[in-house]
Amino acid sequence: MNSVWNGAGRRIHLQEVGTRDGLQAEDVFVPTEDKIALVDALSEAGLAKIEVTAFVSPKAIPALRDAEQVLREIRRAPGVIYSALVPNVRGAERAIESRADELNLVMSASESHNLSNLRMTREQSFAGLAEVARAARGAGVRVNISLSCSFGCPMEGEVPLSTVLDWCGRYVEELGAEGVTLCDTTGMAFPTHVAGLTRAFRDRWPGTELTLHFHNTRGMALSNVLASIDAGADRFDASFGGIGGCPYAPGASGNACTEEIAHALDLMGYDTGIDLPRLIAAAARLPGLIGHDIPSQIVKAGRRLDLHPRPGDFEEIRARALGR
Amino acid sequence: MNSVWNGAGRRIHLQEVGTRDGLQAEDVFVPTEDKIALVDALSEAGLAKIEVTAFVSPKAIPALRDAEQVLREIRRAPGVIYSALVPNVRGAERAIESRADELNLVMSASESHNLSNLRMTREQSFAGLAEVARAARGAGVRVNISLSCSFGCPMEGEVPLSTVLDWCGRYVEELGAEGVTLCDTTGMAFPTHVAGLTRAFRDRWPGTELTLHFHNTRGMALSNVLASIDAGADRFDASFGGIGGCPYAPGASGNACTEEIAHALDLMGYDTGIDLPRLIAAAARLPGLIGHDIPSQIVKAGRRLDLHPRPGDFEEIRARALGR
Numbered sequence: 001m002n003s004v005w006n007g008a009g010r011r012i013h014l015q016e017v018g019t020r021d022g023l024q025a026e027d028v029f030v031p032t033e034d035k036i037a038l039v040d041a042l043s044e045a046g047l048a049k050i051e052v053t054a055f056v057s058p059k060a061i062p063a064l065r066d067a068e069q070v071l072r073e074i075r076r077a078p079g080v081i082y083s084a085l086v087p088n089v090r091g092a093e094r095a096i097e098s099r100a101d102e103l104n105l106v107m108s109a110s111e112s113h114n115l116s117n118l119r120m121t122r123e124q125s126f127a128g129l130a131e132v133a134r135a136a137r138g139a140g141v142r143v144n145i146s147l148s149c150s151f152g153c154p155m156e157g158e159v160p161l162s163t164v165l166d167w168c169g170r171y172v173e174e175l176g177a178e179g180v181t182l183c184d185t186t187g188m189a190f191p192t193h194v195a196g197l198t199r200a201f202r203d204r205w206p207g208t209e210l211t212l213h214f215h216n217t218r219g220m221a222l223s224n225v226l227a228s229i230d231a232g233a234d235r236f237d238a239s240f241g242g243i244g245g246c247p248y249a250p251g252a253s254g255n256a257c258t259e260e261i262a263h264a265l266d267l268m269g270y271d272t273g274i275d276l277p278r279l280i281a282a283a284a285r286l287p288g289l290i291g292h293d294i295p296s297q298i299v300k301a302g303r304r305l306d307l308h309p310r311p312g313d314f315e316e317i318r319a320r321a322l323g324r
Numbered sequence: 325m326n327s328v329w330n331g332a333g334r335r336i337h338l339q340e341v342g343t344r345d346g347l348q349a350e351d352v353f354v355p356t357e358d359k360i361a362l363v364d365a366l367s368e369a370g371l372a373k374i375e376v377t378a379f380v381s382p383k384a385i386p387a388l389r390d391a392e393q394v395l396r397e398i399r400r401a402p403g404v405i406y407s408a409l410v411p412n413v414r415g416a417e418r419a420i421e422s423r424a425d426e427l428n429l430v431m432s433a434s435e436s437h438n439l440s441n442l443r444m445t446r447e448q449s450f451a452g453l454a455e456v457a458r459a460a461r462g463a464g465v466r467v468n469i470s471l472s473c474s475f476g477c478p479m480e481g482e483v484p485l486s487t488v489l490d491w492c493g494r495y496v497e498e499l500g501a502e503g504v505t506l507c508d509t510t511g512m513a514f515p516t517h518v519a520g521l522t523r524a525f526r527d528r529w530p531g532t533e534l535t536l537h538f539h540n541t542r543g544m545a546l547s548n549v550l551a552s553i554d555a556g557a558d559r560f561d562a563s564f565g566g567i568g569g570c571p572y573a574p575g576a577s578g579n580a581c582t583e584e585i586a587h588a589l590d591l592m593g594y595d596t597g598i599d600l601p602r603l604i605a606a607a608a609r610l611p612g613l614i615g616h617d618i619p620s621q622i623v624k625a626g627r628r629l630d631l632h633p634r635p636g637d638f639e640e641i642r643a644r645a646l647g648r
Binding site for chain 2: 007120188218220221226230314318
């Protein structure tokens with residue numbers, strides 16, 4: 001059976017964004033040594049890439065004001081790519097000094113979203129990204145560009161496929177980006193759309209690393225991952241514990257949860273490289289550090305074959321039934 | 325594109341179980357007139373079948389002690405099948421008197437689960453079901469049999485495919501059941517397994533109505549629905565608001581959420597017959613009736629294209645950006 005329902009050992013790369021995308025949304029400051037321990041635990045859990053932190057203004061995001069120290073003091077596992085989000089050249093310089101393997105740059109496919117979030121037009125953002133990409137190239141550091149609202153904008157609605165592909169083309173062909181991430185910023189992606197956009201990207205830029213970044217806001221994250229795999233993708237962002245992802249609606253989920261995606265893909269026979277018990281243990285530390293419950297259904301319910309004991313009086317029940 | 329990712333107008337039947345499977349798990353007694361109003365709202369929302377209530381001992385499940393009145397006083401929409409769960413011949417008689425279109429009988433594919441929950445061996449349960457099926461047949465009422473733990477048992481672990489198919493064979497061939505529901509009682513189903521079991525059932529009993537009943541305990545409900553559709557199924561149980569489903573783990577989701585499944589399938593181009601705004605409105609009444617939050621991500625986040633306003637100072641942001 002060669003279908004998406006049977007992984008048959010195919011390699012899927014899971015990329016962790018929780019220590020950046022998750023922790024930046026928290027009110028509490030997670031102590032630096034705990035952040036480092038979390039990243040080290042994620043390295044040991046087999047993530048292919050870890051977006052460790054963001055080099056942004058400490059005033060704007062105090063939760064990540066220890067970016068340098070975290071990125072410098074983590075234990076680097078061979079083969080794992082340690083990336084950092086950077087908003088501008090100053091951030092890029094800090095990240096490069098702290099030995100980031102990859103810089104992740106962000107803009108939005110939607111003009112309204114880009115203006116609202118970044119206070120620039122998309123063209124202004126692109127010009128900024130080009131500067132950062134030049135700095136990265138000078139330092140021999142990889143560049144990935146994350147395109148928010150690739151599957152729809154919460155203010156504008158539909159974002160045309162052609163708009164998304166036009167921006168991707170400029171990242172790959174003008175900036176020479178090694179990777180592009182199509183982000184479902186507010187959980188608007190659905191499988192039909194995802195399959196179409198994934199296939200269009202793969203057909204045009206087969207040599208570019210493509211990541212899909214889904215949110216589970218409307219319960220479609222795993223199905224979107226599967227539709228995307230079926231259309232040729234093999235690389236996904238997710239957040240341990242399901243933390244972060246700026247949900248628009250109170251109580252709604254944000255980022256796809258790494259252990260939920262890994263648990264499902266492992267059962268389906270994909271090779272995620274993930275050590276699930278280690279990953280679940282890392283996620284289970286989060287509530288104590290951030291002070292609230294986390295969305296992860298796997299932390300709550302356990303793995304599929306984590307069994308429950310029979311009732312204490314099971315043998316009596318059986319004896320009574322058989323005695324009828 | 326003729327793939328599972330593109331529904332292309334294919335009909336999928338969604339069957340509501342919330343007023344039975346959901347409300348029976350609640351501590352509060354939802355007033356009879358509210359139950360009737362909920363069922364009427366679900367009829368108007370386009371569900372293909374509604375499991376209205378259960379004819380069980382009022383002492384065992386006081387929340388459903390008004391089964392007769394509810395089933396008699398709902399407004400019956402043409403084409404909708406109104407079913408009731410019955411545990412025994414006494415329940416069947418009460419349900420038939422109250423004009424149930426279909427009786428839903430339950431046992432488990434796992435001996436440990438059957439004993440723990442029903443206090444009978446599976447063979448004893450089967451003998452009871454046979455009696456109920458005879459009573460239903462005498463009254464010209466349809467019979468559906470729901471097989472718990474079809475995708476695994478929380479105490480025993482794996483339940484072999486052959487065990488599940490053997491029981492299905494006895495329901496179809498010995499009891500003449502019109503329908504069989506394969507239940508994922510504690511969220512152990514995963515797409516590979518689901519596709520295999522669905523295809524095996526469809527190949528053997530093409531004339532029998534097959535329903536899949538998934539739980540979202542480990543985040544796989546929608547993906548399981550899609551795997552099952554790809555393997556030939558077109559009929560799914562779900563619970564509005566995502567209520568009920570006896571989650572084993574505190575805080576974990578239970579039943580697949582009707583409006584989440586309908587929302588995704590509608591976007592993918594399937595014909596669910598569901599009027600989503602009406603269904604969401606019905607689910608949104610639940611917290612007020614049952615006194616707590618509900619798992620539904622669609623009630624929380626809204627539909628994909630329920631847009632959000634731009635920031636109040638958006639025009640100033642734009643003017644400032646363009647003035648640079």
